[in-house]
Amino acid sequence: MDSGPEGPCCELVAQERSGHTAVVVENRLYVWGGYMSVGEEEVFLPNYEIWVYDLERGIWDVFNMTGELPPPMSGTCGCSLDGDMYIFGGCDYSGQTNQLTDIYWGWNNEVHTFDPMNASWRQPETHGCAPAPRAAHASSILGCRGYICGGRIMETRRSDIYCLDLESWTWSEIVPVSAGPEGRSWHTLTAVSDSSLFLFGGLRVDCKPMSDGWLLDVETKKWREVDHNFKNKPRLWHTACPCKDSDVIVFGGSCDYILRVDTGHCNDTLIFQMQPHPLFRICKDFIAKNVKKHEMLRSQLTLLPPSLLTAVQSRMYFYRPSNKQTN
Incomplete structure:
Protein backbone atom coordinates (compact mmCIF):
# COMPACT_ATOMS: atom_id res chain seq x y z
CA MET A 1 0.00 0.00 0.00
CA ASP A 2 1.17 3.50 -0.76
CA SER A 3 1.31 5.37 2.50
CA GLY A 4 -0.05 8.90 2.58
CA PRO A 5 2.00 11.95 3.54
CA GLU A 6 3.30 12.16 7.06
CA GLY A 7 4.65 15.16 8.90
CA PRO A 8 8.31 15.03 9.90
CA CYS A 9 7.74 15.67 13.62
CA CYS A 10 4.15 14.89 14.59
CA GLU A 11 2.71 11.44 15.10
CA LEU A 12 0.13 10.54 12.46
CA VAL A 13 -3.43 10.31 13.82
CA ALA A 14 -6.66 9.65 11.93
CA GLN A 15 -8.83 12.72 11.31
CA GLU A 16 -11.89 13.13 13.50
CA ARG A 17 -15.08 11.94 11.82
CA SER A 18 -18.60 10.53 12.20
CA GLY A 19 -20.71 8.24 10.03
CA HIS A 20 -17.68 6.21 8.98
CA THR A 21 -17.16 2.45 8.61
CA ALA A 22 -14.67 0.44 10.65
CA VAL A 23 -13.79 -3.25 10.88
CA VAL A 24 -11.06 -5.24 12.60
CA VAL A 25 -9.05 -7.71 10.49
CA GLU A 26 -6.51 -9.75 12.47
CA ASN A 27 -4.70 -7.13 14.57
CA ARG A 28 -5.59 -4.03 12.60
CA LEU A 29 -8.50 -1.60 12.64
CA TYR A 30 -9.49 -0.31 9.18
CA VAL A 31 -11.42 2.99 9.04
CA TRP A 32 -12.97 4.40 5.88
CA GLY A 33 -15.23 7.30 4.93
CA GLY A 34 -17.47 9.46 7.07
CA TYR A 35 -17.52 13.23 7.42
CA MET A 36 -16.14 15.97 9.63
CA SER A 37 -17.21 19.52 10.43
CA VAL A 38 -15.14 22.40 9.10
CA GLY A 39 -16.61 25.67 10.27
CA GLU A 40 -20.30 25.57 9.37
CA GLU A 41 -19.84 22.92 6.68
CA GLU A 42 -19.82 19.13 6.73
CA VAL A 43 -16.91 17.80 4.67
CA PHE A 44 -16.77 14.20 3.49
CA LEU A 45 -13.45 12.42 3.96
CA PRO A 46 -11.53 11.32 0.83
CA ASN A 47 -12.72 8.05 -0.67
CA TYR A 48 -9.20 7.08 -1.78
CA GLU A 49 -7.83 6.98 1.79
CA ILE A 50 -8.09 4.21 4.32
CA TRP A 51 -6.76 4.61 7.84
CA VAL A 52 -5.19 1.65 9.59
CA TYR A 53 -4.59 1.39 13.34
CA ASP A 54 -2.12 -1.24 14.51
CA LEU A 55 -3.70 -2.60 17.69
CA GLU A 56 -0.41 -4.09 18.88
CA ARG A 57 1.83 -1.06 18.40
CA GLY A 58 -0.79 1.65 18.85
CA ILE A 59 0.21 3.40 15.63
CA TRP A 60 -1.95 4.95 12.90
CA ASP A 61 -1.08 4.93 9.21
CA VAL A 62 -2.97 6.11 6.13
CA PHE A 63 -2.83 4.55 2.68
CA ASN A 64 -4.00 5.58 -0.77
CA MET A 65 -6.20 2.94 -2.38
CA THR A 66 -6.55 1.66 -5.92
CA GLY A 67 -9.26 -0.23 -7.81
CA GLU A 68 -12.99 0.52 -8.11
CA LEU A 69 -13.25 3.10 -5.34
CA PRO A 70 -16.59 3.78 -3.66
CA PRO A 71 -17.71 7.41 -3.72
CA PRO A 72 -17.13 9.53 -0.58
CA MET A 73 -19.95 8.60 1.79
CA SER A 74 -21.35 8.69 5.29
CA GLY A 75 -23.87 6.34 6.84
CA THR A 76 -22.57 3.19 5.19
CA CYS A 77 -22.57 -0.16 6.97
CA GLY A 78 -19.57 -2.46 7.05
CA CYS A 79 -18.75 -6.04 8.00
CA SER A 80 -15.68 -8.25 7.86
CA LEU A 81 -15.52 -11.76 6.40
CA ASP A 82 -12.43 -13.87 5.66
CA GLY A 83 -10.17 -10.83 6.02
CA ASP A 84 -12.07 -8.54 3.61
CA MET A 85 -14.22 -5.51 4.42
CA TYR A 86 -17.69 -5.27 2.88
CA ILE A 87 -19.66 -2.02 2.77
CA PHE A 88 -23.17 -1.28 1.57
CA GLY A 89 -25.20 1.88 0.99
CA GLY A 90 -24.60 5.37 2.34
CA CYS A 91 -25.13 8.92 1.18
CA ASP A 92 -23.37 12.20 0.58
CA TYR A 93 -24.43 15.80 0.17
CA SER A 94 -22.86 16.31 -3.24
CA GLY A 95 -24.98 13.68 -4.98
CA GLN A 96 -21.99 11.70 -6.26
CA THR A 97 -23.54 8.32 -5.45
CA ASN A 98 -25.44 6.02 -7.76
CA GLN A 99 -28.90 7.38 -6.89
CA LEU A 100 -29.40 11.14 -7.11
CA THR A 101 -32.88 11.77 -5.75
CA ASP A 102 -32.87 15.54 -5.33
CA ILE A 103 -30.50 18.46 -5.45
CA TYR A 104 -28.99 17.78 -2.03
CA TRP A 105 -28.79 14.07 -1.32
CA GLY A 106 -27.15 11.18 -3.10
CA TRP A 107 -28.29 7.74 -1.91
CA ASN A 108 -26.48 4.52 -2.57
CA ASN A 109 -27.25 0.80 -2.77
CA GLU A 110 -23.93 -0.47 -4.08
CA VAL A 111 -21.75 -3.16 -2.53
CA HIS A 112 -18.00 -2.54 -2.33
CA THR A 113 -15.30 -4.81 -0.95
CA PHE A 114 -11.83 -3.90 0.28
CA ASP A 115 -8.95 -6.39 0.19
CA PRO A 116 -6.26 -5.35 2.71
CA MET A 117 -3.70 -7.75 1.26
CA ASN A 118 -3.83 -6.12 -2.18
CA ALA A 119 -4.83 -2.66 -0.93
CA SER A 120 -7.61 -2.38 -3.47
CA TRP A 121 -11.35 -1.87 -3.73
CA ARG A 122 -13.69 -3.89 -5.90
CA GLN A 123 -17.34 -3.44 -6.80
CA PRO A 124 -18.85 -6.88 -7.40
CA GLU A 125 -21.78 -7.28 -9.74
CA THR A 126 -24.81 -8.33 -7.72
CA HIS A 127 -27.94 -10.14 -8.85
CA GLY A 128 -31.51 -10.35 -7.68
CA CYS A 129 -33.62 -7.57 -6.19
CA ALA A 130 -31.28 -5.21 -4.36
CA PRO A 131 -32.46 -3.08 -1.42
CA ALA A 132 -33.51 0.47 -2.20
CA PRO A 133 -30.70 3.04 -1.80
CA ARG A 134 -30.39 4.06 1.85
CA ALA A 135 -28.19 5.26 4.70
CA ALA A 136 -28.01 4.86 8.50
CA HIS A 137 -29.11 1.24 8.17
CA ALA A 138 -27.75 -1.76 10.11
CA SER A 139 -25.88 -4.82 8.91
CA SER A 140 -24.51 -8.12 10.13
CA ILE A 141 -23.07 -11.39 8.82
CA LEU A 142 -24.17 -14.97 9.46
CA GLY A 143 -21.91 -17.51 7.80
CA CYS A 144 -21.45 -16.49 4.16
CA ARG A 145 -24.51 -14.25 4.09
CA GLY A 146 -24.76 -10.54 4.80
CA TYR A 147 -27.94 -8.96 6.15
CA ILE A 148 -29.19 -5.38 5.77
CA CYS A 149 -31.97 -4.00 7.96
CA GLY A 150 -33.91 -0.76 7.79
CA GLY A 151 -32.35 2.65 7.50
CA ARG A 152 -33.35 6.01 6.09
CA ILE A 153 -34.67 6.30 2.55
CA MET A 154 -35.44 9.93 1.76
CA GLU A 155 -37.83 11.05 4.52
CA THR A 156 -38.94 7.54 5.50
CA ARG A 157 -37.39 4.94 7.77
CA ARG A 158 -37.70 1.23 7.06
CA SER A 159 -37.54 -2.09 8.88
CA ASP A 160 -37.15 -4.30 5.80
CA ILE A 161 -34.60 -7.12 5.74
CA TYR A 162 -32.43 -8.18 2.80
CA CYS A 163 -29.91 -10.99 2.52
CA LEU A 164 -26.87 -11.02 0.24
CA ASP A 165 -25.24 -14.36 -0.53
CA LEU A 166 -21.55 -13.45 -0.51
CA GLU A 167 -20.64 -16.41 -2.71
CA SER A 168 -23.16 -15.93 -5.54
CA TRP A 169 -23.63 -12.17 -4.89
CA THR A 170 -27.39 -12.62 -5.07
CA TRP A 171 -29.82 -10.45 -3.15
CA SER A 172 -33.08 -11.74 -1.69
CA GLU A 173 -35.65 -10.08 0.53
CA ILE A 174 -36.71 -11.72 3.77
CA VAL A 175 -40.43 -11.22 4.25
CA PRO A 176 -41.25 -11.80 7.94
CA VAL A 177 -44.20 -14.03 8.80
CA SER A 178 -44.80 -12.24 12.10
CA ALA A 179 -45.17 -8.72 13.42
CA GLY A 180 -41.84 -6.96 13.78
CA PRO A 181 -40.13 -3.69 14.69
CA GLU A 182 -41.26 -0.40 13.21
CA GLY A 183 -39.08 1.44 10.74
CA ARG A 184 -35.93 3.13 12.03
CA SER A 185 -32.44 4.35 11.29
CA TRP A 186 -29.19 4.54 13.30
CA HIS A 187 -29.93 1.20 14.98
CA THR A 188 -27.73 -1.90 15.30
CA LEU A 189 -28.02 -5.50 14.12
CA THR A 190 -25.86 -8.13 15.83
CA ALA A 191 -25.44 -11.86 15.16
CA VAL A 192 -26.10 -13.81 18.37
CA SER A 193 -26.30 -17.38 16.99
CA ASP A 194 -25.98 -19.24 13.69
CA SER A 195 -29.48 -18.14 12.72
CA SER A 196 -30.42 -15.17 14.93
CA LEU A 197 -29.94 -11.41 14.67
CA PHE A 198 -30.53 -8.92 17.51
CA LEU A 199 -31.82 -5.43 16.66
CA PHE A 200 -31.62 -2.62 19.20
CA GLY A 201 -32.54 1.04 19.35
CA GLY A 202 -32.53 3.55 16.55
CA LEU A 203 -34.49 6.61 15.46
CA ARG A 204 -38.16 6.41 14.53
CA VAL A 205 -39.71 8.20 11.53
CA ASP A 206 -41.03 10.91 13.91
CA CYS A 207 -37.43 11.39 15.15
CA LYS A 208 -38.07 9.71 18.51
CA PRO A 209 -35.11 7.68 19.88
CA MET A 210 -36.02 4.06 20.61
CA SER A 211 -35.06 1.49 23.24
CA ASP A 212 -36.78 -1.68 22.06
CA GLY A 213 -34.94 -4.89 21.19
CA TRP A 214 -35.96 -7.55 18.68
CA LEU A 215 -34.67 -10.98 17.73
CA LEU A 216 -35.02 -12.27 14.15
CA ASP A 217 -34.75 -15.96 13.30
CA VAL A 218 -33.61 -15.89 9.67
CA GLU A 219 -34.69 -19.52 9.14
CA THR A 220 -38.27 -19.19 10.39
CA LYS A 221 -38.46 -15.50 9.36
CA LYS A 222 -40.06 -14.62 12.67
CA TRP A 223 -39.42 -11.52 14.78
CA ARG A 224 -39.72 -11.68 18.56
CA GLU A 225 -39.56 -8.66 20.85
CA VAL A 226 -36.96 -9.10 23.60
CA ASP A 227 -37.73 -8.18 27.19
CA HIS A 228 -34.75 -6.38 28.74
CA ASN A 229 -33.74 -4.03 31.55
CA PHE A 230 -32.89 -0.95 29.45
CA LYS A 231 -36.30 0.28 28.30
CA ASN A 232 -35.47 3.65 29.86
CA LYS A 233 -32.24 3.99 27.87
CA PRO A 234 -33.04 4.83 24.24
CA ARG A 235 -30.06 4.77 21.93
CA LEU A 236 -29.20 5.77 18.38
CA TRP A 237 -25.90 5.90 16.49
CA HIS A 238 -24.43 3.51 19.06
CA THR A 239 -22.32 0.38 18.59
CA ALA A 240 -23.26 -3.20 19.46
CA CYS A 241 -20.81 -6.10 19.59
CA PRO A 242 -21.26 -9.82 20.27
CA CYS A 243 -19.23 -11.17 23.15
CA LYS A 244 -18.86 -14.19 25.40
CA ASP A 245 -21.87 -16.48 25.95
CA SER A 246 -23.83 -14.69 23.18
CA ASP A 247 -24.17 -11.48 25.20
CA VAL A 248 -24.42 -8.23 23.23
CA ILE A 249 -22.59 -5.14 24.47
CA VAL A 250 -23.99 -1.75 23.46
CA PHE A 251 -21.81 1.31 24.00
CA GLY A 252 -22.14 5.01 23.42
CA GLY A 253 -24.46 6.66 20.94
CA SER A 254 -27.02 9.31 21.78
CA CYS A 255 -30.31 9.34 23.66
CA ASP A 256 -31.51 12.40 21.69
CA TYR A 257 -32.02 13.21 18.03
CA ILE A 258 -28.51 14.54 17.67
CA LEU A 259 -29.17 16.60 14.56
CA ARG A 260 -31.52 18.76 16.65
CA VAL A 261 -30.31 18.38 20.25
CA ASP A 262 -26.62 17.49 20.29
CA THR A 263 -26.37 17.05 24.08
CA GLY A 264 -27.39 13.44 24.68
CA HIS A 265 -24.15 11.57 24.06
CA CYS A 266 -23.85 8.48 26.25
CA ASN A 267 -20.88 6.68 27.79
CA ASP A 268 -22.53 3.80 29.60
CA THR A 269 -22.38 0.15 28.60
CA LEU A 270 -25.53 -1.94 28.23
CA ILE A 271 -25.15 -5.73 28.33
CA PHE A 272 -27.96 -7.81 26.85
CA GLN A 273 -28.19 -11.49 27.78
CA MET A 274 -29.47 -13.37 24.75
CA GLN A 275 -29.39 -16.93 26.08
CA PRO A 276 -28.98 -18.77 29.42
CA HIS A 277 -25.45 -18.48 30.77
CA PRO A 278 -23.29 -21.57 31.47
Missing part, protein backbone atom coordinates in the same frame (compact mmCIF):
# COMPACT_ATOMS: atom_id res chain seq x y z
CA LEU A 279 -23.44 -22.90 35.04
CA PHE A 280 -19.83 -21.85 35.68
CA ARG A 281 -20.60 -18.23 34.84
CA ILE A 282 -23.81 -18.25 36.91
CA CYS A 283 -21.87 -19.49 39.96
CA LYS A 284 -18.97 -17.09 39.43
CA ASP A 285 -21.34 -14.13 39.04
CA PHE A 286 -23.33 -15.09 42.13
CA ILE A 287 -20.21 -15.24 44.29
CA ALA A 288 -18.77 -12.02 42.87
CA LYS A 289 -22.03 -10.14 43.31
CA ASN A 290 -22.79 -11.34 46.85
CA VAL A 291 -19.42 -11.95 48.52
CA LYS A 292 -19.39 -8.58 50.30
CA LYS A 293 -22.87 -9.16 51.70
CA HIS A 294 -22.33 -12.61 53.20
CA GLU A 295 -19.73 -13.46 55.82
CA MET A 296 -19.71 -17.16 54.90
CA LEU A 297 -18.77 -16.41 51.29
CA ARG A 298 -16.02 -14.02 52.38
CA SER A 299 -14.54 -16.50 54.83
CA GLN A 300 -14.45 -19.32 52.29
CA LEU A 301 -13.33 -17.31 49.29
CA THR A 302 -9.63 -18.08 49.84
CA LEU A 303 -10.38 -21.82 49.76
CA LEU A 304 -11.05 -21.67 46.03
CA PRO A 305 -8.39 -23.02 43.63
CA PRO A 306 -6.01 -20.22 42.57
CA SER A 307 -7.28 -19.97 38.99
CA LEU A 308 -10.91 -19.87 40.12
CA LEU A 309 -10.10 -17.36 42.86
CA THR A 310 -8.49 -15.07 40.30
CA ALA A 311 -11.54 -15.36 38.04
CA VAL A 312 -13.92 -14.51 40.90
CA GLN A 313 -11.82 -11.59 42.10
CA SER A 314 -11.71 -10.19 38.58
CA ARG A 315 -15.49 -10.52 38.34
CA MET A 316 -15.92 -8.82 41.73
CA TYR A 317 -14.49 -5.68 40.18
CA PHE A 318 -17.32 -5.74 37.64
CA TYR A 319 -19.89 -5.58 40.46
CA ARG A 320 -18.10 -2.79 42.36
CA PRO A 321 -20.07 0.33 43.35
CA SER A 322 -19.77 2.93 40.60
CA ASN A 323 -19.95 6.70 40.67
CA LYS A 324 -19.86 7.05 36.88
CA GLN A 325 -22.28 9.54 35.37
CA THR A 326 -24.40 8.04 32.60
CA ASN A 327 -27.05 9.40 30.26
Whole structure:
Protein backbone atom coordinates (compact mmCIF):
# COMPACT_ATOMS: atom_id res chain seq x y z
CA MET A 1 0.00 0.00 0.00
CA ASP A 2 1.17 3.50 -0.76
CA SER A 3 1.31 5.37 2.50
CA GLY A 4 -0.05 8.90 2.58
CA PRO A 5 2.00 11.95 3.54
CA GLU A 6 3.30 12.16 7.06
CA GLY A 7 4.65 15.16 8.90
CA PRO A 8 8.31 15.03 9.90
CA CYS A 9 7.74 15.67 13.62
CA CYS A 10 4.15 14.89 14.59
CA GLU A 11 2.71 11.44 15.10
CA LEU A 12 0.13 10.54 12.46
CA VAL A 13 -3.43 10.31 13.82
CA ALA A 14 -6.66 9.65 11.93
CA GLN A 15 -8.83 12.72 11.31
CA GLU A 16 -11.89 13.13 13.50
CA ARG A 17 -15.08 11.94 11.82
CA SER A 18 -18.60 10.53 12.20
CA GLY A 19 -20.71 8.24 10.03
CA HIS A 20 -17.68 6.21 8.98
CA THR A 21 -17.16 2.45 8.61
CA ALA A 22 -14.67 0.44 10.65
CA VAL A 23 -13.79 -3.25 10.88
CA VAL A 24 -11.06 -5.24 12.60
CA VAL A 25 -9.05 -7.71 10.49
CA GLU A 26 -6.51 -9.75 12.47
CA ASN A 27 -4.70 -7.13 14.57
CA ARG A 28 -5.59 -4.03 12.60
CA LEU A 29 -8.50 -1.60 12.64
CA TYR A 30 -9.49 -0.31 9.18
CA VAL A 31 -11.42 2.99 9.04
CA TRP A 32 -12.97 4.40 5.88
CA GLY A 33 -15.23 7.30 4.93
CA GLY A 34 -17.47 9.46 7.07
CA TYR A 35 -17.52 13.23 7.42
CA MET A 36 -16.14 15.97 9.63
CA SER A 37 -17.21 19.52 10.43
CA VAL A 38 -15.14 22.40 9.10
CA GLY A 39 -16.61 25.67 10.27
CA GLU A 40 -20.30 25.57 9.37
CA GLU A 41 -19.84 22.92 6.68
CA GLU A 42 -19.82 19.13 6.73
CA VAL A 43 -16.91 17.80 4.67
CA PHE A 44 -16.77 14.20 3.49
CA LEU A 45 -13.45 12.42 3.96
CA PRO A 46 -11.53 11.32 0.83
CA ASN A 47 -12.72 8.05 -0.67
CA TYR A 48 -9.20 7.08 -1.78
CA GLU A 49 -7.83 6.98 1.79
CA ILE A 50 -8.09 4.21 4.32
CA TRP A 51 -6.76 4.61 7.84
CA VAL A 52 -5.19 1.65 9.59
CA TYR A 53 -4.59 1.39 13.34
CA ASP A 54 -2.12 -1.24 14.51
CA LEU A 55 -3.70 -2.60 17.69
CA GLU A 56 -0.41 -4.09 18.88
CA ARG A 57 1.83 -1.06 18.40
CA GLY A 58 -0.79 1.65 18.85
CA ILE A 59 0.21 3.40 15.63
CA TRP A 60 -1.95 4.95 12.90
CA ASP A 61 -1.08 4.93 9.21
CA VAL A 62 -2.97 6.11 6.13
CA PHE A 63 -2.83 4.55 2.68
CA ASN A 64 -4.00 5.58 -0.77
CA MET A 65 -6.20 2.94 -2.38
CA THR A 66 -6.55 1.66 -5.92
CA GLY A 67 -9.26 -0.23 -7.81
CA GLU A 68 -12.99 0.52 -8.11
CA LEU A 69 -13.25 3.10 -5.34
CA PRO A 70 -16.59 3.78 -3.66
CA PRO A 71 -17.71 7.41 -3.72
CA PRO A 72 -17.13 9.53 -0.58
CA MET A 73 -19.95 8.60 1.79
CA SER A 74 -21.35 8.69 5.29
CA GLY A 75 -23.87 6.34 6.84
CA THR A 76 -22.57 3.19 5.19
CA CYS A 77 -22.57 -0.16 6.97
CA GLY A 78 -19.57 -2.46 7.05
CA CYS A 79 -18.75 -6.04 8.00
CA SER A 80 -15.68 -8.25 7.86
CA LEU A 81 -15.52 -11.76 6.40
CA ASP A 82 -12.43 -13.87 5.66
CA GLY A 83 -10.17 -10.83 6.02
CA ASP A 84 -12.07 -8.54 3.61
CA MET A 85 -14.22 -5.51 4.42
CA TYR A 86 -17.69 -5.27 2.88
CA ILE A 87 -19.66 -2.02 2.77
CA PHE A 88 -23.17 -1.28 1.57
CA GLY A 89 -25.20 1.88 0.99
CA GLY A 90 -24.60 5.37 2.34
CA CYS A 91 -25.13 8.92 1.18
CA ASP A 92 -23.37 12.20 0.58
CA TYR A 93 -24.43 15.80 0.17
CA SER A 94 -22.86 16.31 -3.24
CA GLY A 95 -24.98 13.68 -4.98
CA GLN A 96 -21.99 11.70 -6.26
CA THR A 97 -23.54 8.32 -5.45
CA ASN A 98 -25.44 6.02 -7.76
CA GLN A 99 -28.90 7.38 -6.89
CA LEU A 100 -29.40 11.14 -7.11
CA THR A 101 -32.88 11.77 -5.75
CA ASP A 102 -32.87 15.54 -5.33
CA ILE A 103 -30.50 18.46 -5.45
CA TYR A 104 -28.99 17.78 -2.03
CA TRP A 105 -28.79 14.07 -1.32
CA GLY A 106 -27.15 11.18 -3.10
CA TRP A 107 -28.29 7.74 -1.91
CA ASN A 108 -26.48 4.52 -2.57
CA ASN A 109 -27.25 0.80 -2.77
CA GLU A 110 -23.93 -0.47 -4.08
CA VAL A 111 -21.75 -3.16 -2.53
CA HIS A 112 -18.00 -2.54 -2.33
CA THR A 113 -15.30 -4.81 -0.95
CA PHE A 114 -11.83 -3.90 0.28
CA ASP A 115 -8.95 -6.39 0.19
CA PRO A 116 -6.26 -5.35 2.71
CA MET A 117 -3.70 -7.75 1.26
CA ASN A 118 -3.83 -6.12 -2.18
CA ALA A 119 -4.83 -2.66 -0.93
CA SER A 120 -7.61 -2.38 -3.47
CA TRP A 121 -11.35 -1.87 -3.73
CA ARG A 122 -13.69 -3.89 -5.90
CA GLN A 123 -17.34 -3.44 -6.80
CA PRO A 124 -18.85 -6.88 -7.40
CA GLU A 125 -21.78 -7.28 -9.74
CA THR A 126 -24.81 -8.33 -7.72
CA HIS A 127 -27.94 -10.14 -8.85
CA GLY A 128 -31.51 -10.35 -7.68
CA CYS A 129 -33.62 -7.57 -6.19
CA ALA A 130 -31.28 -5.21 -4.36
CA PRO A 131 -32.46 -3.08 -1.42
CA ALA A 132 -33.51 0.47 -2.20
CA PRO A 133 -30.70 3.04 -1.80
CA ARG A 134 -30.39 4.06 1.85
CA ALA A 135 -28.19 5.26 4.70
CA ALA A 136 -28.01 4.86 8.50
CA HIS A 137 -29.11 1.24 8.17
CA ALA A 138 -27.75 -1.76 10.11
CA SER A 139 -25.88 -4.82 8.91
CA SER A 140 -24.51 -8.12 10.13
CA ILE A 141 -23.07 -11.39 8.82
CA LEU A 142 -24.17 -14.97 9.46
CA GLY A 143 -21.91 -17.51 7.80
CA CYS A 144 -21.45 -16.49 4.16
CA ARG A 145 -24.51 -14.25 4.09
CA GLY A 146 -24.76 -10.54 4.80
CA TYR A 147 -27.94 -8.96 6.15
CA ILE A 148 -29.19 -5.38 5.77
CA CYS A 149 -31.97 -4.00 7.96
CA GLY A 150 -33.91 -0.76 7.79
CA GLY A 151 -32.35 2.65 7.50
CA ARG A 152 -33.35 6.01 6.09
CA ILE A 153 -34.67 6.30 2.55
CA MET A 154 -35.44 9.93 1.76
CA GLU A 155 -37.83 11.05 4.52
CA THR A 156 -38.94 7.54 5.50
CA ARG A 157 -37.39 4.94 7.77
CA ARG A 158 -37.70 1.23 7.06
CA SER A 159 -37.54 -2.09 8.88
CA ASP A 160 -37.15 -4.30 5.80
CA ILE A 161 -34.60 -7.12 5.74
CA TYR A 162 -32.43 -8.18 2.80
CA CYS A 163 -29.91 -10.99 2.52
CA LEU A 164 -26.87 -11.02 0.24
CA ASP A 165 -25.24 -14.36 -0.53
CA LEU A 166 -21.55 -13.45 -0.51
CA GLU A 167 -20.64 -16.41 -2.71
CA SER A 168 -23.16 -15.93 -5.54
CA TRP A 169 -23.63 -12.17 -4.89
CA THR A 170 -27.39 -12.62 -5.07
CA TRP A 171 -29.82 -10.45 -3.15
CA SER A 172 -33.08 -11.74 -1.69
CA GLU A 173 -35.65 -10.08 0.53
CA ILE A 174 -36.71 -11.72 3.77
CA VAL A 175 -40.43 -11.22 4.25
CA PRO A 176 -41.25 -11.80 7.94
CA VAL A 177 -44.20 -14.03 8.80
CA SER A 178 -44.80 -12.24 12.10
CA ALA A 179 -45.17 -8.72 13.42
CA GLY A 180 -41.84 -6.96 13.78
CA PRO A 181 -40.13 -3.69 14.69
CA GLU A 182 -41.26 -0.40 13.21
CA GLY A 183 -39.08 1.44 10.74
CA ARG A 184 -35.93 3.13 12.03
CA SER A 185 -32.44 4.35 11.29
CA TRP A 186 -29.19 4.54 13.30
CA HIS A 187 -29.93 1.20 14.98
CA THR A 188 -27.73 -1.90 15.30
CA LEU A 189 -28.02 -5.50 14.12
CA THR A 190 -25.86 -8.13 15.83
CA ALA A 191 -25.44 -11.86 15.16
CA VAL A 192 -26.10 -13.81 18.37
CA SER A 193 -26.30 -17.38 16.99
CA ASP A 194 -25.98 -19.24 13.69
CA SER A 195 -29.48 -18.14 12.72
CA SER A 196 -30.42 -15.17 14.93
CA LEU A 197 -29.94 -11.41 14.67
CA PHE A 198 -30.53 -8.92 17.51
CA LEU A 199 -31.82 -5.43 16.66
CA PHE A 200 -31.62 -2.62 19.20
CA GLY A 201 -32.54 1.04 19.35
CA GLY A 202 -32.53 3.55 16.55
CA LEU A 203 -34.49 6.61 15.46
CA ARG A 204 -38.16 6.41 14.53
CA VAL A 205 -39.71 8.20 11.53
CA ASP A 206 -41.03 10.91 13.91
CA CYS A 207 -37.43 11.39 15.15
CA LYS A 208 -38.07 9.71 18.51
CA PRO A 209 -35.11 7.68 19.88
CA MET A 210 -36.02 4.06 20.61
CA SER A 211 -35.06 1.49 23.24
CA ASP A 212 -36.78 -1.68 22.06
CA GLY A 213 -34.94 -4.89 21.19
CA TRP A 214 -35.96 -7.55 18.68
CA LEU A 215 -34.67 -10.98 17.73
CA LEU A 216 -35.02 -12.27 14.15
CA ASP A 217 -34.75 -15.96 13.30
CA VAL A 218 -33.61 -15.89 9.67
CA GLU A 219 -34.69 -19.52 9.14
CA THR A 220 -38.27 -19.19 10.39
CA LYS A 221 -38.46 -15.50 9.36
CA LYS A 222 -40.06 -14.62 12.67
CA TRP A 223 -39.42 -11.52 14.78
CA ARG A 224 -39.72 -11.68 18.56
CA GLU A 225 -39.56 -8.66 20.85
CA VAL A 226 -36.96 -9.10 23.60
CA ASP A 227 -37.73 -8.18 27.19
CA HIS A 228 -34.75 -6.38 28.74
CA ASN A 229 -33.74 -4.03 31.55
CA PHE A 230 -32.89 -0.95 29.45
CA LYS A 231 -36.30 0.28 28.30
CA ASN A 232 -35.47 3.65 29.86
CA LYS A 233 -32.24 3.99 27.87
CA PRO A 234 -33.04 4.83 24.24
CA ARG A 235 -30.06 4.77 21.93
CA LEU A 236 -29.20 5.77 18.38
CA TRP A 237 -25.90 5.90 16.49
CA HIS A 238 -24.43 3.51 19.06
CA THR A 239 -22.32 0.38 18.59
CA ALA A 240 -23.26 -3.20 19.46
CA CYS A 241 -20.81 -6.10 19.59
CA PRO A 242 -21.26 -9.82 20.27
CA CYS A 243 -19.23 -11.17 23.15
CA LYS A 244 -18.86 -14.19 25.40
CA ASP A 245 -21.87 -16.48 25.95
CA SER A 246 -23.83 -14.69 23.18
CA ASP A 247 -24.17 -11.48 25.20
CA VAL A 248 -24.42 -8.23 23.23
CA ILE A 249 -22.59 -5.14 24.47
CA VAL A 250 -23.99 -1.75 23.46
CA PHE A 251 -21.81 1.31 24.00
CA GLY A 252 -22.14 5.01 23.42
CA GLY A 253 -24.46 6.66 20.94
CA SER A 254 -27.02 9.31 21.78
CA CYS A 255 -30.31 9.34 23.66
CA ASP A 256 -31.51 12.40 21.69
CA TYR A 257 -32.02 13.21 18.03
CA ILE A 258 -28.51 14.54 17.67
CA LEU A 259 -29.17 16.60 14.56
CA ARG A 260 -31.52 18.76 16.65
CA VAL A 261 -30.31 18.38 20.25
CA ASP A 262 -26.62 17.49 20.29
CA THR A 263 -26.37 17.05 24.08
CA GLY A 264 -27.39 13.44 24.68
CA HIS A 265 -24.15 11.57 24.06
CA CYS A 266 -23.85 8.48 26.25
CA ASN A 267 -20.88 6.68 27.79
CA ASP A 268 -22.53 3.80 29.60
CA THR A 269 -22.38 0.15 28.60
CA LEU A 270 -25.53 -1.94 28.23
CA ILE A 271 -25.15 -5.73 28.33
CA PHE A 272 -27.96 -7.81 26.85
CA GLN A 273 -28.19 -11.49 27.78
CA MET A 274 -29.47 -13.37 24.75
CA GLN A 275 -29.39 -16.93 26.08
CA PRO A 276 -28.98 -18.77 29.42
CA HIS A 277 -25.45 -18.48 30.77
CA PRO A 278 -23.29 -21.57 31.47
CA LEU A 279 -23.44 -22.90 35.04
CA PHE A 280 -19.83 -21.85 35.68
CA ARG A 281 -20.60 -18.23 34.84
CA ILE A 282 -23.81 -18.25 36.91
CA CYS A 283 -21.87 -19.49 39.96
CA LYS A 284 -18.97 -17.09 39.43
CA ASP A 285 -21.34 -14.13 39.04
CA PHE A 286 -23.33 -15.09 42.13
CA ILE A 287 -20.21 -15.24 44.29
CA ALA A 288 -18.77 -12.02 42.87
CA LYS A 289 -22.03 -10.14 43.31
CA ASN A 290 -22.79 -11.34 46.85
CA VAL A 291 -19.42 -11.95 48.52
CA LYS A 292 -19.39 -8.58 50.30
CA LYS A 293 -22.87 -9.16 51.70
CA HIS A 294 -22.33 -12.61 53.20
CA GLU A 295 -19.73 -13.46 55.82
CA MET A 296 -19.71 -17.16 54.90
CA LEU A 297 -18.77 -16.41 51.29
CA ARG A 298 -16.02 -14.02 52.38
CA SER A 299 -14.54 -16.50 54.83
CA GLN A 300 -14.45 -19.32 52.29
CA LEU A 301 -13.33 -17.31 49.29
CA THR A 302 -9.63 -18.08 49.84
CA LEU A 303 -10.38 -21.82 49.76
CA LEU A 304 -11.05 -21.67 46.03
CA PRO A 305 -8.39 -23.02 43.63
CA PRO A 306 -6.01 -20.22 42.57
CA SER A 307 -7.28 -19.97 38.99
CA LEU A 308 -10.91 -19.87 40.12
CA LEU A 309 -10.10 -17.36 42.86
CA THR A 310 -8.49 -15.07 40.30
CA ALA A 311 -11.54 -15.36 38.04
CA VAL A 312 -13.92 -14.51 40.90
CA GLN A 313 -11.82 -11.59 42.10
CA SER A 314 -11.71 -10.19 38.58
CA ARG A 315 -15.49 -10.52 38.34
CA MET A 316 -15.92 -8.82 41.73
CA TYR A 317 -14.49 -5.68 40.18
CA PHE A 318 -17.32 -5.74 37.64
CA TYR A 319 -19.89 -5.58 40.46
CA ARG A 320 -18.10 -2.79 42.36
CA PRO A 321 -20.07 0.33 43.35
CA SER A 322 -19.77 2.93 40.60
CA ASN A 323 -19.95 6.70 40.67
CA LYS A 324 -19.86 7.05 36.88
CA GLN A 325 -22.28 9.54 35.37
CA THR A 326 -24.40 8.04 32.60
CA ASN A 327 -27.05 9.40 30.26
